[in-house]
Structure formats: structure tokens, C-alpha cells
Amino acid sequence: MSGLPKTDADRGSKLLRLISDHDLLALSDTVTNKMIAVGSAEEAIRAIITYSKSSEELLKRKKVHRDVIFKYLANEGIVMPVNSEKHQLVKTTLEYWSSSKICQKSPADNDHVSSNAMGDGLSDLVTLGRQFCEWFFQLWNSQNPTVEQAPQEWGPQHFWGDVRLRLRAITGEENMEEFSGADLVSLRLQALPREECLLFNPNLEPQGLRTLSSAHGLVVVAVAGTIHRAQGCLGLFEQVFGLIRSPMDNNSWKIKFIDLKIRSQNSIEGTKEMDSPELTYTSSELQLLCS
Template sequence: MNKLEQIGAQELLSMLSDEELMSVKDTVTKSMIPANTRSEAVDACLKCSQSAMQLLRRKKIRRDILMQYLARKSISVSAGTDKVRLVKQIIEYWNNGSSSISTSLSSPSDLSSINQLSHQFTEWFYTSWNNLTTFTPDHFFPDCQLTLVHENQRRISAAYYVCETLRSYITSQDLHFYPNIQSNKAEESKHGLVLIQVHGTIHQRGTCIGIFDQSFGLVRDPTHSNNYLIKFSFLNMQTQQAQQTALLSTNQPTPTYLIDILQNYDQTIQQQIDSTDYIIDEDDDDDDE
């Protein structure tokens, strides 16, 4: 499998229950490779499958799961479509329609709009987070900050600790986060800070247990080929049914603290520009003897 197929397969396998995933792993590996966690099972499935077609045609990866996956990607499919055709559609999507999933994000010149960047980032981030294979501190600025709104605004600083905190939700609590990309909101400040708001559902061992909303601040980093890196993130998780309507509403205005961040970022950049003394070295006088 190529890299795009591996990333897509990781996301699809995460939709299986623990029992189904371990069963697929045993079939693919002929029960020769043990796995203690879901991430280990997914990794074994990818390493021991000769192709994406071979993996997706396994009996435990049922037709209804394939249809659910396509529905999540807003890909229309006839109710009577057989499994072989569904598999081909998914593999074609991974290789052609899913080029936005990567371990880095393109600069704005490669994007038609800020909304496209929003969708591209969201699909990449949550696929990477849920499966952890490519989820590393390299995607965060060294001074990145994560604010956990649901933990009384607890703040984590530095790329390594932010990454490890987010990883712990997957490794320790076996949670998986599924964004509703169509409800995304995105804004960009005049100095290039991109603010993205995401809403979605939280799942644990195949059961939906709550909802979340998460905001990201992205800034381009010239040292990473001008790719976007995460400057900050706010994460709020809720499991109370009564709060779902307010949290997931696409008509909610942008929180004032996020608007303030956009404005403060531009003001800080402008202050840095105004306070900098630019010195241009003059060439030596060639006539000096």
C-alpha cells in the first residue's frame, strides 16, 4: 500500500469495534503477530496486507462499514452497490480525491480558499490523531499551547507535551474523535494567522459517548517549507446530552476570545515591525586605496 492508502486504511479500520479489528488482524497476520492495543492491531494490518484491495475485501470489513465510510466523506453511492465496487471507490478516493491528507499542509498559494485549507487540515489532523502513526510534535510550533476548556482552562505548553497530552486520549482512554467537517468555520488575520473551529463526536470502543469542539491557530513556518504548523489549540469535550445543541450548532458566533487572539496577533506583528531598526549594509567603496 502507498502512503495515502495507509492513512485512509487507518481511518477506516478505526471504525471497527475492538472484536472486529482484532479479528481482521488475526486473519491478515494468520494470528502470528500479537497486539495489545488498537493502534498495534491497525499497524499489523497495514504491514501484513499486500494491497489496499486485499485488506478491504476481508470478511470482517463489512459492506455497511464501507458505505458508512463513503458517507462520512460525502461520496454518494447507490444502496445496491456491491462490496467490490465500494472497495474500488474507496481506493480511488484515497489515491485521487484524498490528496489533501498528508503529514504537512500546503501554503495558501496551493489552495483555492481558506475553507479548503480548513477542510484539508481537519481531515489530516483527526486521521493522524485517531491513529497516531504520523502524530508527532513536528506538527506543532515549539512554543505551542493547548488549553483544555473542559478541565477548567488547564493549559499545556511546548510541542512535546501538547502532543503527548492529545495522544493520551487515544492511548489511555481509547477515545476517537470524528469531526463534522461541513460545520467548520475558518478565518484568517491580515498577518496570516489562520483560525479553524471544528465540531464533532467522541467515540469509545465503537460507541458515541459525547461531543467536542476544538479551535486551532495555524501559522506558516518558513523552516518547514512554508507549511502550516499548529500555534495553539483550545479543546472542549462534553458528554452531557443536554449540551449538544448549543455546542454543535453551526450558527454559533465565533467566541470573543478567539476574535481577540486574531486581533492581538496582528497587533503584535505590527508592533514588532514598528520597533525594528532595519540596517542595510552598504557596499565597500571600491575607490578606497
């Protein structure tokens, strides 16, 4: 019995610790067919991980309740709609565990958007855009003090020195802020999750994510999503990133510009848009940013 792969085993153990001791012992009996006697919650977790045939089988167990998976994802900085069904949470968890294996980096790599984490970059723009967003939003959301995880290393090292941020907030009226320079941009972005306790949930499906590139090495990643605080959905966002490799930093990707548009819920008509936010930028508009 080989059990789960090590990376899944580590994450599965973290998830299982959110389950009550009573349910853990019952789950251990189910998974091991009562062939393994356990005397504590930690022993039960080890038995469950060892004798589970796959991550999907583990997550679909009845004792791994929907609320447990929802809380686990929230603790990891992955925000899901509060009415998500268990099968949707299982799918997101499996995708997260899979992408984490692809994007796993040594501590020394965490200072930058690692080129290794996103392949050779331009050979598969769809993969590049998705993996960049998975990396960025996990890092960004981890700055929120209400998320039960240590904040990852945020700072100006992820940006070009002359990076530009344009932030538009549409509530009843539209407010515009602009910042330039790695230090200012880094601090302003960090304040959104850290000071305002916002969580950003990107829609990484085709209607919510688009990636384009120019002949000069600029890659534009555009993504739409929902904004949350605690259990409430506050509105929608669209965010456009410009990425360029840095030959001075192991050819890793760094952020050249960000356009962030936020719309409050009261400025949005209907609920369908909230369920599956889509990009409103056209391909031609994004191509202009590449020029």
C-alpha cells in the same frame, strides 16, 4: 478495461479484504459476468478491482455490505454514527478517497502539515480548513490502539515550539487544563486517543466548520464533532486551531494554539445536536483569536 485508478484500487483492495471469501467469489462473478475464473480470494479481489468501472459502482454493489464499509472507515480512523445508512457511508468513503489523493504526501512530508497538501493556503480558506481537518483527525485518530491501522507519525514537529493548548471538559462540572510547549502539548493530545481510546469525528459540513484568516498570516480553523469510544458516542467537542506557516520548514503550516472543549453526553439536552453538531463560536469570537 482500465479498472479503478491506482490510489482507489489500493484502498478498494483493503476494503474488499473485509468481505468473506464466499461473498468475494460471488462479487467477482457479478463484476466480470462470470467471464473470469478465480481460484482464491486474492484473485477475486484483483478481478473485481480490474473490472469495476468506478469506485462508486464498486461501493454500491450489494455484496459490499453496509457493515463492511462502516468497519473499513473505522479502521481508517474515520468514525461514523452507528446508525449511518449505506449511502452515507459510500459518500464518506468516496470523499475520503478523493481527499487522500489531494493530500497524498511523500514520507518526508509527513513531519509537518504540508503546504503542498493544502494548496497555497489563503486563496481558498474553506478548502484549507477542510483539508487541514481531514489530515489532522486522521493522524490523531490513528493513535487509538483499537483502530486497525498503524499509527501515523505523531509528535512535536507538527507544532510551534511555544504552542498553547487549553482543554475544557464539561461533564457535570467544568475542568480546565492548560499546557504550553510542543512536547507537552503533543503528549497531552496524543493521550486522548492512545490512553483513553477516544475517536474524534469532525463535522466538515458548513455548520460544523469555519475558517478565518488575519492580515498577519494566522489562520483560525474551528470545527465541531462527536467523540466516540468503541461503538458508543460519548459526547461532543469543539476545537479551534491557530495555524501559521513556518519559513524554516519549507513554508509548511504548523499549529500555534489549540482550544479544545469537550462536553459529555449527559451534559447535552436532546439528541438532535448529537446527530449534526454545530459550532457555537460566533465569527466575532473567532476574529478575536485572529487579532
